[in-house]
Amino acid sequence: MTSAENAVHPYLPNSAPAVRQAMLDEIGAASVEEFYADIPDSVRLHRPLDLPAPMRSEAELARHMEQLLARNTSTRQALSFLGQGCYQHHVPAVVDEVVNRSEFLTAYAGEPYEDHGRFQALWEYQSMMAELLDVEVVNVPVYDGFQAAGTALRMAGRITGRRRLLLATAVDPDKLSRVRDYVRPDHDVVVVPVDPRTGCADLDAVAAELAKGDVAAVFADMPSALGIVDAALPQLAELAHGAGALYVVGCNPLALGVLAPPSAFGADIACGDIQTLGVHQSYGGGNAGFIATRDEEHLVAEYPSRLFGLAPTTVDGEYGFGDVAWERTSFALREDGKEWVGTAAALHGIGAGVYLALMGPHGMREIGDTILTHTAYARQRLAQVPGVQVPFGDSLHFADFTVRYTGGRTAAEIRADLRQHGIFGGVPLGDQQAAYCVTEVHTKADIDLLATTLEEIIK
Template identity: 85%
Template sequence: MTSSQAQPAAHPYIPNTVPAVRQAMLDEIGAASVEEFYADIPDAIRLHRPLDLPAPLASEAELGRHMEQLLARNTSTRQALSFLGSGCYQHHVPAVVDEIVNRGEFLTAYAGEPYEDHGRFQALWEYQSMMAELLDVEVVNVPVYDGFQATGTALRMAGRITGRRGIVVATATDADKLSRIRDYVRPDHDVSVVPVDRESGRADLDAVREALAAGDVAAVYAESPSAAGIVDESLPELAELAHAAGALYVVGCNPLTLGALAPPSSYGADIACGDIQPLGIHQNFGGGNAGFIATRDEERLVAEFPSRLFGLVPTTVEGEYGFGDVAYERTSFARREEGKEWVGTAAALHGIGAGVYLALMGPQGMREIGETILALTAYARRRLAEVPCVEVPFGEALHFADFTVRYSGARTAAEIRARLKERGIFGGAVTGDREAVYCVTEVHTKADIDRLATTLEEIVK
């Protein structure tokens, strides 16, 4: 038997597969083999064979070339004319944002605890402060994984505060987000989705009132804009209904709207949540997300944040202050298995990027970009409504970025999307057999929208 047969081969770029290294690790923790770590997994669900994976490429050059070939199969929204939105948006990211987040003191593959580098803590405190100003609240968390998790966490917070079980979803909400919410809040909460008014796209207040009459509702959840892009005029009335029933009002919002539109706190929201991806974070093929949660500085609300909060804290030197965790004992990091809810690795780097973006934009810049997107959305809706066999519903409602399109021709929404793609255009996200949600942002021009309309005229019938 040769030495290569006698000894298991080490993976060329996974250092702890070196037999001597693996054995040293096992010896250190007192385990006879790796199999001991899997003892609690039932045998019936064990694979009992190696994974069906190709052999590792032996050199860094080969691996790099292979990855480049795989990545070349993607077509990004910068290569095509894209009208995709629905939670991950194409925005201009100023070059200085990338310059800052790629600095060595910030860039890391993990959240990190660089206690020798308090600049990161200050940067995140600055981000929280600007977000709080934008949202008109006092408390904003260090970002969690994404807006979906932030929503689930906000609803769980409402459940712990009220001691109730029910959650009523009052506005149009993305199907993927609803799935994530249901999964995240179970088994402690039941989610009831109230269908919106078919004609207006807005919340059905009578139906929400009926859902609340059943009692035991922890929270009414609404979005601004909704999944259909609608800024619902009934948002303040939903707050009144929720509070009259003893429930909290949780509002998911796109923070980029808040330079031009009122923040959730102004119309009664107890907890605001959402995704900061529109604030200077690249789409990253759908992965550039991070979630925020925001409340008033009220003990019953703040005590239920499971995620980290940074603030000004005293140091060992009298009269000096630094930046660090506030009320750390309430977090799952401190309480571990006794925590009210587990929150893992923070998307802290995205928080720093969003902070740089907000500092660059300032109040006037946020107002201008919000008004620009509102105007472009209105133009796109008017222009597409002129296309034969295309209907743009909810005509009277104010829309931001996203908007619904319905097709009345022979082709389905999926077929139309495929034909648009053949012409170098990413059409709207398909939401039904004859329905799609399109999106425009500040990166689109009038000519881009006109090109979309002209192309639809050619293929939609």
């Protein structure tokens, strides 16, 4: 390499000066800089990225990547009690078999006449999700549950024409950050503190915020970031509707085999993440978001994302699958769209559809019962550890739950010690409080090992 301008990257063929110049000549541009003219100067870096020199040997590059990957310890290699939005569940082998078929794995985009199978698979996913959620309309998956929450709240803002958004249950800090970023500058997010004694929504505080007016939506999670299934969820619906606001509920769909869906207690819009439905953890990711509503025009018209529907064909008894109300999307409206919709996580929707079809109603109930039982046992067992308290004892928890350390050591110190014992868990929620999670993959022996390890660490 002689200079950054004339450098030729071994894996970027268009970086060759002659090739780059030919492309510029073809389109009539003087330099690559012209392509970025719309980006404000104040946010531009004005220097090359600080990157290492490219490895010119494929063998050297492969070895480097293997070394980087070896630094990761997955939840399959350690005993993990991590949750908070990305969960360790068993993914049946048939799910991987289907989603890794080439006709799904490589089908990024297409039209009904050339991509009929993918459209039908996603329609089947939407149909099963609609049955699980007891609604009529479910979207093709968006990036993740955080974005789904932000979009659902934006939908509420467009429907009501109001600005303020009230978050009434305990919310994950990362989710709160994403929602705030997604709804600005059109909406103000107001976090209503939960009752510190119960961890549940403070109905009086919510009512006081609603009385100030201009509330587009009340948002609640089921379960909340503390793992609590709040008994006040139906009352929040009454408060929201009494003030002319919509009620938006985020939920873990895996819990709906044993818990009533949001529509049953007044939710206008339900949203959440389908990672729990047959999607592997992937370096903290593997997420995809859903939005669900009743089949009412004022609700459906505000979906920015794709909806696949069923349509008759010219052949009796045969049906096609394609976009519903295409004109409301940014694909049709471009810069005039309600929101921009680009690359989604549709492949995860196909995986979730396979998972739902495989589990069926009885399987969903069984796995929900198992997680409720494991959660209850874990909370009871850890409460027996000296120096550990398990707050919010009167509330039902699903998967996630909170512990409080009383022995003087910090949550960060205890978490680090657990890692030394090959256990992931106890994500700090402050100096003396931490989050744990159990699912169907855990056993009684796993939970007992966590408890005895904490006894050793804390004593």
